[in-house]
Amino acid sequence: MNLTGFASPWWFLLLLVVAAVTVGYVLAQRARRRRTMRFSNLELLDRVAPRSQGWPKHVPAALLIVSLLLLTFALAGPTAEQKVPRNRATVMLVIDVSLSMEATDVAPTRIKAAQEAARSFAEGLTPGVNLGLISFAGTATVLVAPTTERGGVVRAIDNLKLAQSTATGEGIFAALQAIEGFSAVVGGAEGPPPARIVLMTDGKQTVPTGDPYDPRGAYTAAQAAKQQQIPVSSISFGTSHGTVDIEGKEIPVEVDDESMREIARLSGGDFYKAATADELKQVYASLGEQIGYETKDADASKPWVALATIMLIGAAGSSLFLGQRLP
Template sequence: MSISGFTSPWWFLLLIVVAAVAVGYVLAVRARRKHTMRFTNLELLDRVAPRRPGRVRHVPAVLLVVSLTLLTVALAGPTAEQQVPRNRATVMLVMDTSLSMEATDVEPTRLRAAQDAAQSFADGLTPGVNLGLISFAGTATVLVAPTTERAGVVEAIDNLKLAQSTATGEGIFAALQSIESFSAVVGGAEGPPPSRIVLMTDGKQTVPQDEYAPRGAYTAAGAAEQKDIPITTISFGTSYGTVEIEGQQVPVEVDDSSMREIARLSGGDFYKAATAEQLRQVYADLGEQIGYETEEVEASRPWVVLGTLTLLAAAGSSLLIGQRLP
C-alpha cells in the first residue's frame, strides 16, 4: 500500500490518545499484578483466583490499539498516485513514407512493419486521446485530422504509399498546424488540450538538406518547443538497409543523431528501434505515457477496511479469551 501524502494530517494528533490508551493498559496490568500479590497464601490464591491465560490475554488489547491506529491513518486522508486514462489530449502521428521505407532489413519491409506497429498503437490508445495522422516524403499530407475515432486512422495507415525524398521539417510543421487548428476549436475554458507529436522516420532529411533551413527539421523542432508541443522521435531501421533504385542497391542507413537532436530541441524523447518487435514495444510504451496520467487519488478505504476488521478481531478475541468485550 503506497502512500504519497495526506489531505488532513492533523488527525494524526489522535495517535497521542492511542498511545495514552496503550500506556494506560500497561499500567493497569501492572497495578492488578501488584494487587494480586498481596495474597500471601498462594494455595488460597490458586483456589479463589480464576486461572487466566498467559500472554494470550493481551491479544485483544493489542488488536484494539492496532485498530485505532489504522482508523487514525484513514481519518488523516491518505492519498496515492494512480494511473488514470487521459480525458483530453492531442497526438499527431507523423510517418515517413520515403522510398527508403521499402528496405527489407526489417521484415517484411520497414514500411509494413511500421504500419503494423502504428495500427496497434492507434487501436490501443485510450478513448480520450485525439489522434491524427500525417505522412511525409517530399511533401507532407494531413491524412486524418485529430479525432477519437480510430477506424479512419487505422485505415489511413494501411493505405500509406511511398514517394521520393524526405522532408522531415514539412512533416513537423504540418503537425503543428493541424494541432493549432484543432486546439482552436476544442480549447474552451480549460484551454487547449496537451499535445504531442510522434515522429517515425528511418532516414536523414533530404528536402531541404540543411536541417536549420526555414523549413528544416531543426527549425520545426524549435517551433514545437516554443509552442510547448514535444516531439517523440522514433529512429527505425538498421545501418545495413538498402533499396533498389534504377537497378542499383542504394544504402539507406538510419540517422539516429538527427532524430535525437529533434527530440532534444523540442523537449521530447528519442527512441531507437531496429526490429519490428522493438518498434512495437516503443509504441506500447508511448501508449502508456500518452494515454494515461498520474493523479493523486483518495486511498483511505483500505485503511478503514483493515481498521474495522482488526477492531472486530479485537472484540471476537476478547469474548473468546476473557468472555467480555475489551
C-alpha cells in the same frame, strides 16, 4: 507502497486519544490487581478466582489499539504515486511514407513493420488521448484529425501509400497546425490539452534540399515545436545497410539517426532508435505508457482501512474466545 505524504495530517491528533486509551487500559489492569489483593481469605480466593490467562488476555485490547492506530493513519489521508490514465492529451503520429520505406532490411519491409507497430500503438493508447495521423513524403497530409475514435486512425495506417521525397519539416509543421486547430476548439477554461508529436522516419530530409534550418526544414520545425511547448518524440527506423530498387537501380537508404536525434533535442523531446520490427514495437509500447498515463499523488488509504477492519474483527473474535464477551 511508497507514501508521498498525507492529505489531512491533522487527523494524527487522534493519536493522543489512542495513547490515552492505552494508558487507561494499563491503569485499569493495575487497579484491578490491587482490588483483587484486598481479598482477605487468600485460600478461598485461590479456589474461586478464575485461573490467570497470562498475556493472551491482553490480545483483544492490543488488537483494538492497533486497529485504532491504523484507522488514524487512514483518516490522515496517506497518498502515494500512482499511474493513472490521462483524460486529456493530443498526440499526432507522423509517419514517413517515402520510397525508402520499401527497404527490406526490416522484415518484411520497413513500411509493413511500421504499419503493424503503429496500429498496435493506436489500438493500445488510453481512451482519453486524442490521436491524429499525418503521412509525409514530398508533402505532408493530415489523414486523421485528432480524435478518441481509433477505428479511423487504424484504417488510415493500413492504407498508407508510398511516394517520392522526404519532407520531414513539412510533416512536423502539419502536426503543429493540426494540434493548434484542435486545441482552439477543445481548450476550454483549463487551456489546451498537453500535446506531443511522434515522428517516425527512416531517412534524411530531401525536401527542401540542403540546410535543415531552411524556413520549412526539419530543424526549423523542431524549433517551432519547442516554442509551442510540443515535444517531438522521434523514432529513427531502419539500419545502415537498407536498399531499395528504383527503376532497376539498387539505391542505398541508410537511416539517419543524427538528424532524428537533433530534432528531438531541438524540440525538447526524446530520441528512439529502432533497427528491427520488435524494437519498433517496444518503442511504441514505451511511448504509449508515457503518453497514455501520468503519475499523480492519489489516495492510498484503502489498504490501511482494510487492515484496521481486520484487526477490529480480530479483537472482537479473540475477546469472545478468551473472555466470552466483547472488549
